[in-house]
Amino acid sequence: MSETASLPVEKLSADEARAELERLAAEISRHDALYYREDDPEISDADYDALRQRNAAIEAAFPDLVRADSPSVSVGAAPQEAFGKITHRVAMLSLDNAFSDDDVTDFVSRVRRFLRYDPLHGALAVTAEPKIDGLSLALRYEGGKLVSAATRGDGTTGENVTRNAETIDDVPRTLPNGVPEVVEVRGEVYMAHSDFAALNERMIGNGGKPFANPRNAAAGSLRQLNPEITASRPLRFFAYAWGEMSAMPADTQMGMIEVFREWGFVTNPLMKRCESVEELVEVYHSIEEGRAELGYDIDGVVYKVDRLDLQERLGFVSRSPRWAIAHKFPAEKAFTIVRDIEIQVGRTGALTPVAKLEPVTVGGVVVSNATLHNEDYVKGIGQDGEPIRGGKDIRVGDTVQIQRAGDVIPQVLDVDLTKRPAEAQAFVYPTVCPACGSHAVREVNAKTGRLDAIRRCTGGLICPAQAKEKLKHFVSRNAFDIEGLGDKQVEFFYDIPLDQGGIRQPADIFTLQARDSSSLVKLKNRDGWGETSAKNLFAAIDARREIDLNRFIYALGIRHVGEGNAKLLARAYGSWEAFAQAMEEAVDHESAAWIDLNNIDGIGEILAEAVVQFFAEEHNREAVSALLAQVTPRDMEAPSGEGSPVVGKTVVFTGSLERLSRDEAKAMAERLGAKVAGSVSKKTDLVVAGPGAGSKLKKAEDLGVEVISEDAWFELVGE
Ligand code: IVH
Numbered sequence: 001m002s003e004t005a006s007l008p009v010e011k012l013s014a015d016e017a018r019a020e021l022e023r024l025a026a027e028i029s030r031h032d033a034l035y036y037r038e039d040d041p042e043i044s045d046a047d048y049d050a051l052r053q054r055n056a057a058i059e060a061a062f063p064d065l066v067r068a069d070s071p072s073v074s075v076g077a078a079p080q081e082a083f084g085k086i087t088h089r090v091a092m093l094s095l096d097n098a099f100s101d102d103d104v105t106d107f108v109s110r111v112r113r114f115l116r117y118d119p120l121h122g123a124l125a126v127t128a129e130p131k132i133d134g135l136s137l138a139l140r141y142e143g144g145k146l147v148s149a150a151t152r153g154d155g156t157t158g159e160n161v162t163r164n165a166e167t168i169d170d171v172p173r174t175l176p177n178g179v180p181e182v183v184e185v186r187g188e189v190y191m192a193h194s195d196f197a198a199l200n201e202r203m204i205g206n207g208g209k210p211f212a213n214p215r216n217a218a219a220g221s222l223r224q225l226n227p228e229i230t231a232s233r234p235l236r237f238f239a240y241a242w243g244e245m246s247a248m249p250a251d252t253q254m255g256m257i258e259v260f261r262e263w264g265f266v267t268n269p270l271m272k273r274c275e276s277v278e279e280l281v282e283v284y285h286s287i288e289e290g291r292a293e294l295g296y297d298i299d300g301v302v303y304k305v306d307r308l309d310l311q312e313r314l315g316f317v318s319r320s321p322r323w324a325i326a327h328k329f330p331a332e333k334a335f336t337i338v339r340d341i342e343i344q345v346g347r348t349g350a351l352t353p354v355a356k357l358e359p360v361t362v363g364g365v366v367v368s369n370a371t372l373h374n375e376d377y378v379k380g381i382g383q384d385g386e387p388i389r390g391g392k393d394i395r396v397g398d399t400v401q402i403q404r405a406g407d408v409i410p411q412v413l414d415v416d417l418t419k420r421p422a423e424a425q426a427f428v429y430p431t432v433c434p435a436c437g438s439h440a441v442r443e444v445n446a447k448t449g450r451l452d453a454i455r456r457c458t459g460g461l462i463c464p465a466q467a468k469e470k471l472k473h474f475v476s477r478n479a480f481d482i483e484g485l486g487d488k489q490v491e492f493f494y495d496i497p498l499d500q501g502g503i504r505q506p507a508d509i510f511t512l513q514a515r516d517s518s519s520l521v522k523l524k525n526r527d528g529w530g531e532t533s534a535k536n537l538f539a540a541i542d543a544r545r546e547i548d549l550n551r552f553i554y555a556l557g558i559r560h561v562g563e564g565n566a567k568l569l570a571r572a573y574g575s576w577e578a579f580a581q582a583m584e585e586a587v588d589h590e591s592a593a594w595i596d597l598n599n600i601d602g603i604g605e606i607l608a609e610a611v612v613q614f615f616a617e618e619h620n621r622e623a624v625s626a627l628l629a630q631v632t633p634r635d636m637e638a639p640s641g642e643g644s645p646v647v648g649k650t651v652v653f654t655g656s657l658e659r660l661s662r663d664e665a666k667a668m669a670e671r672l673g674a675k676v677a678g679s680v681s682k683k684t685d686l687v688v689a690g691p692g693a694g695s696k697l698k699k700a701e702d703l704g705v706e707v708i709s710e711d712a713w714f715e716l717v718g719e
Helices: 014-037 045-061 101-115 193-205 214-222 227-231 253-262 277-289 308-314 375-379 464-475 487-494 506-510 512-518 531-542 549-555 563-573 576-585 592-599 605-616 618-628 662-671 695-703 710-717
Strands: 085-087 126-132 135-142 145-151 157-159 182-190 236-245 272-274 298-305 324-328 332-345 351-362 365-371 399-404 411-415 440-444 451-457 546-548 632-634 650-654 686-689 706-708
Touching: 014 045, 014 531, 101 277, 101 298, 101 308, 101 324, 101 662, 126 236, 126 277, 135 214, 135 236, 145 157, 182 214, 193 214, 214 227, 236 253, 253 308, 272 277, 277 298, 298 308, 332 464, 351 375, 351 399, 351 451, 365 399, 365 411, 375 451, 464 487, 464 506, 506 512, 506 618, 512 531, 546 549, 549 563, 549 576, 549 632, 563 576, 576 592, 576 605, 592 605, 605 618, 650 662, 650 695, 686 695, 686 710, 695 706, 706 710
Parallel strands: 546 632, 650 686, 686 706
Antiparallel strands: 085 157, 126 272, 126 298, 135 145, 135 182, 182 236, 298 324, 332 351, 332 399, 351 365, 399 411, 440 451
8 A cells, every 4th residue: 555545634735635536546446346246345345435435535625636537426427337238138219209289199190000000990099108207227037036227328238227226116126926037127217206305405414416306316326336325215116118028928008017017016007098199188188287296207198009019010210119109298488597698619510509598497407508599590580581489589688488398408488578688789690600710601502592590610620619529429429439538528638739649530539549658748647537547548449449330420420410310321331331432423413322322211312412422522531531440330230130031122112002001011121121212223122013003113114123012022021
């Protein structure tokens, strides 16, 4: 042990304190690993507590020296690597939203249309239940014993919080005899209002910071490194869904929930089975009316098609099921004052005005920023001269009404002109980029001939704001997801010169460690860093030297290419080489590559053009090739549907189909691993033609593409 380790806290100099905090962080993290991962602690609980207490005492005496990886920071804020990861066998999806009764009518009609469920089949049963405002948890049982608990994470991989989940009373450790071998029950962890109030009181009493709302309290409590802390937090759990099941104990949603209740889970008593939109809406309003008395937060009502065979046929669209929807409660509103209007520059150069607000609590959350969308929105006048907010502009000093809906950034709904200070000036929208001084322009949309609503910085590569935002996107959760490299660290590395260990473009991330070893100032010696945190960062970076093609494409930040489109592109081309080559060829709009790109179902012309433009830019190609020297995108495997005769085939449906709706036909083909295109080309493998097929059928015949009937399709795929 070094000498400083035995010095009393009051005697430590700043340098000694810094060294001591570094030592304690490493020690505590080592003991955590021994205790949590290896189940083999080396020291007594009392000695472990003493280490933590010393760490806390030094931090209290030297608040400026608190480390980013401090053991005192709860996991809520610290890198998630503290927990092991669990890959969900069945993805954990989110829900599409409905905001009005009409949206609910649309949902039910959509489902009926998709299933061709005509009124002759009788009523379509749909369940309605509260949408709990907590965080979702997947509980896996094998042989009736709880073996793991995982948070949702990014939907594919979540955090292993088994030890913590075991401390929740509502989570059964064992299930009754006779349950299926593998059972995965999913539901929501939440905190009741009364427990939340008591917890916050306790925290304030102990000199701590209270939680903003029960949801944060639940998340912060579940994601604790020390399960004893979780155990001391009053968490609850409602079961409402499932993942992998080795056998299904029921064939309806309602039936499954009843079985879960019999197995010892807590299920929501307000769940109802309905047979019409009117009934659904009635349940919605009655749940909404009783909301304040429930004793826990809910933010809407979830509707689910009751029959599981229909759920299966309906399947999913990107991240949410077609068979369910969340009908959200109206957003919460409040009045506050605009203190300033700031312009933020995004990764594509878009200038976004943001209102800096006098902090105000809306629905339990303190809000101090609201988006003002764009120039027209601040002016209060839309594109065609039609007024927004009655034509009221937004000025610094104004009293405004704001609204917060779920996790969406709050918005300004209205301006109270009676409270406008006499000296308030109309906001002058900048025509140069606040970050780099380049001109900021509103492009004319070639198609509509109208001005784009967004003003964009023309600085491109020279604009530091764009570069930083691009990097933040690159490392973000659904892109490269590099642990320990978040927004703050991107800002930090961007401001360091390249030869001293800085980061300017994605490739620099992967050369960081090599450059660090020859840099005069080492990362571990920089403020806020240390041996362990630098080592962890390099390891997290190395862990991403191979990455799924869709994530790689998404990470590039090409305009209009979100996660869903990146997946479509990755699936269509399969490998980076094929994709890049096709995009370079597609510059020529007469080329087969351009036509194929536009033929990918779900890819429109604007997106196609944006991707092609990205590849046409010399500096983008350079940045990507520098990156490819460091990183290998993994080829996209042919989608599921193993063994199906249409895997990898491009199929076109045309004419009217009798047994399936067009949407279901498409979903079915995709489930079986086929690509569905909207038009026939040389690349088409198969055309399924129903009565009334016209030009597509003719083209298929001209090109010699195989054409089959709907019945032959069913025979082919054996369904
Ligand atoms: S069903 C495949 N039912 O809402 C869909 N979700 O916005 C499975 N949630 O991630 C979800 N209450 O965390 C379902 N009664 C409920 C819910 C519920 C809350 C959460 C869940 C989900 C999120 C989607």
